[in-house]
């Protein structure tokens with residue numbers, strides 16, 4: 001493997017000018033070739049084919065610090081659906097249940113140990129999708145506090161909201177504990193929630209190959225939560241699979257639909273029209289196929305799972321063609337879906353489903369930064385955005401799996417080299 005010559009670190013008083021062969025800005029539908037990028041440790045200052053203006057460079061600078069014409073530069077990746085309180089890479093079911101018996105402080109400690117690894121993998125942001133142990137909220141606080149360690153941006157909804165006795169009790173508190181949707185939302189916002197997570201449906205019944213339980217929440221109830229969240233300026237993300245439940249969350253007006261298995265084409269059209277984003281999370285279902293023996297799934301169940309994934313792939317391609325805002329999320333923490341590595345797998349699965357590599361990369365960078373109201377500016381290569389990006393000489397436009405190979409990660413100007421040999425323990 002060729003040895004990477006590390007680029008120089010940037011500082012607040014030391015700007016770096018790179019000339020790169022290919023630049024993916026996170027939103028454009030075509031790459032920019034032979035592009036110039038100037039940044040300091042805080043933010044990107046210039047992007048374009050033209051020479052950067054002298055006042056954006058170091059005094060007297062007339063040449064780039066580095067010519068990287070064989071390299072592609074792209075924004076650091078965002079995982080829009082993770083559960084930091086879970087360890088996804090652990091495949092032994094007994095170990096998984098023992099893991100969950102730990103105290104919230106212990107779960108938080110494990111989650112903290114993942115943070116630097118994620119940065120080194122090129123994951124610069126994660127939207128936690130809920131836990132009731134306060135792990136996501138603690139990380140969100142850590143991220144916005146003064147003594148932030150080396151970590152991706154993290155935000156969290158805290159405890160999700162579900163209906164008592166229905167799916168989701170491991171990460172949600174029941175609506176019935178509250179007087180009203182407004183009070184339920186207010187409690188979470190007071191606890192520090194950055195957004196509101198709803199669980200309006202159950203999950204796929206793998207044996208039947210369908211979502212067999214009726215939705216937990218009516219469209220009216222969901223609408224009450226959405227309206228309450230808006231009074232606090234918060235977005236709403238909704239776990240929803242099965243077309244009946246998907247109808248409810250569309251009618252309720254959530255900001256994003258998570259999973260969305262069995263979504264119909266007419267629902268995709270309504271999602272596009274209402275600007276409801278879709279986070280399709282292929283990885284947790286694909287991992288049930290990959291580890292079918294260990295899960296005890298017979299050939300009939302594996303057949304069901306494969307059929308579901310094929311249908312999901314078709315919907316993804318249609319959604320993208322129709323203009324639905326597709327955002328990548330791995331559901332990291334689910335069985336077999338390791339933090340960080342799970343997102344790289346999710347991107348490969350989206351590519352395998354039929355999206356172009358560039359569409360996949362945009363779904364994991366600019367799409368989230370435009371739609372999900374993050375509190376930080378990342379996910380795009382554009383002046384004013386944070387200096388957080390990936391440089392690789394293995395073109396991800398040929399295959400997004402190249403993002404697993406040797407690469408440089410620039411994080412607020414600091415440079416990390418990552419080989420293809422990541423220590424996956426604890427992820």
Ligand SMILES: [Zn+2]
Pocket residue numbers: 081082083129331
């Ligand atoms: Zn999830």
